[in-house]
Amino acid sequence: MRRAACVAWLAWMLSMPAFAERLTLEAALATVDAEHPDRRLAESEVALARAGREEAASRQDFNLYLDGSLRTGLRPDGNWTPDNVGRIVARKPLFDFGRTRQALAAADQEVAASEEALYEAEGLRRIDIMARFFDVLMADRQYAADNEFMAVAYVAWDNARDRFRVGQISQPELLRLETEYQDARERRNASEQHMRLARERLAQAMNRPGVLSTDLAEPRLKDNDRLLPDYEALLPWAMAKNPRILALQAQAAAADARVAAIRAERNPTLDAEVVGGRYSRESITRDDLSAGLVFAVPLYQGRRVDARIARALAEKERALAALEKSRFELSDTLLATVQEIEWLRGSGRAAADKQVEYRDWALERARAEYELELKTNLGTSMAETQVAQIRRKRVEYRLALALARLQALSGGTLPPVEGARK
Structure with missing residues (x-):
């Protein structure tokens, strides 16, 4: 039964589109810069901010346009005479008394904000890829x-069926063992489905949907x-550094x-x-070519500026309110992350290590009893040993993710260690 299940699992894994080599955590994290939708959204915000900056700077650009009119006018002699005008006008703003300067300052800050948001998105993508990688393992x-x-x-259950036929156990006992088998089978099948789902989520996080990794290398954390x-x-x-x-x-x-900048509209x-x-x-008041300064003073603009x-x-x-709220949230998240790291390094590791140690001892004892034909619980001990090892790995993976979150919250770098503790 076990061999058939393993063969079926191997055939299923090999049937999926997959990487030719074992996927390492470093290779997965190298896809952070891939054209993932999350990154593209952040990059589009940067592009919009930079376009806004160009628009603000264009207020001081040189303007050239054609101005003309087709009309006729009544002369003093009583005749209607054409009075058509065609002009080419070149205009260059010299001073707008703060309009452009403040608009550029606002645009520069918008660009800086979008770039910080892009950096935050990259950090979140890195954490997401790590989490998906660990989920597969x-x-x-x-x-x-x-x-x-x-x-x-x-x-x-199979052994119990033979014993039931010869009357050694009752039917309720046989049903209990079959129920335990069906429950275990259901959990196994659910785990098999989760394997595929975890790989699909990892592929999506790496922006490679449908390219599932069959073999992942154990990371060195x-x-x-x-x-x-x-x-x-x-x-x-x-x-000071949180994006x-x-x-x-x-x-x-x-x-x-x-x-x-808006207040400067009154200037x-x-x-x-x-x-x-x-x-x-022809008219003596008209010039074929003219140059001069145009000075405009707003006197009344209604309620538009207000x-x-x-x-x-x-x-x-x-x-400002969002900034203050984010400071509160950062303080809480940072403390929770530091406490999680301390807990995982302390009691989390210790409890998992002791569980592994106990299960290793129990496995050796079960193996000795099996060889002496005293008990037949070797398979159960092997499975419980795997569960203990899963618990130990989960601690290390959670610790790696907590450290990655801590670094992302700190803008990608941590301060120099003085009086630090493990």
Whole structure:
């Protein structure tokens, strides 16, 4: 039964589109820069912000346009005479008294905010790929353990059928053993389905949907024992370098600059203008070529500027509130992550190690008893040993993910270690 199940599993795995080599964690993480939808969304925000910056800078660009009119006018002699005009106008803004400067400042902050958001998206993608990679490894181990439990339950039920035929056990006892086998079989089949699902999710996280990895290399998690600063040293560092905090700070600065830019709409403007024209009717007041300065002072603009200022102030307040809320959330998340690392390194590892040690001892005892034909619980001991090893691996994988989250919360780097603890 066990051999048939393993052969079926191997045939199923080989039937899937797969990588030719064993997939390593490093190779999976190298796909962070792939054109994943999450990355493309973040990159599109950067492109939009940069386009907004170009639009703001274009306010000072040189303008060239054709101006003309077709008309006729009544002369003093009572005759209607054509008075057509065709002009080429060149205009260059010289001073707008703060409009462009503040608009550029707002646009620059929007670009900075979108770039920080892109960096945050890359960090989240890295964590997601790690989590999916570990899910595949855990799914494989869980399947192996559940398959072992199912094999043990089947052997027990199969032997019980022979004993039932000769009247050594009752029918309720036989039904109980069959029920245990069916439950174990159900868990094994669910684990088999989870193996495929975990691989599909990993492929999607790597932006390779449908390209499933049949064989994953066990990662060497060397950073799991790195020294870490205390929470009190990490908090100000993370507040200064966290991508989300930096993005929201830039958004608040952009909103502030937009308020100033809108208020500058009340200021005058000064442009340089050169005009070349042709006229169907000659006049001593018309020039074929002229140049000069155009000075405009807004006197009344209705409620348009006030409404735009009110909107910009509301956006600024929203950005500041989001920034303050994110600082609270960062403080909580950072503390929870540090505590999780301490727990995993302390009691989590110790409990898992002791469980593995006990199950190894129990397996050796079961093997000795099996060889002496005293008991037949060797298969169960082997499966329980696998479960203990799964628990130990889960601790290391969770620790690696917690450290990755801690580094992402801190902007990709951690402060120098002073008085750190493992």
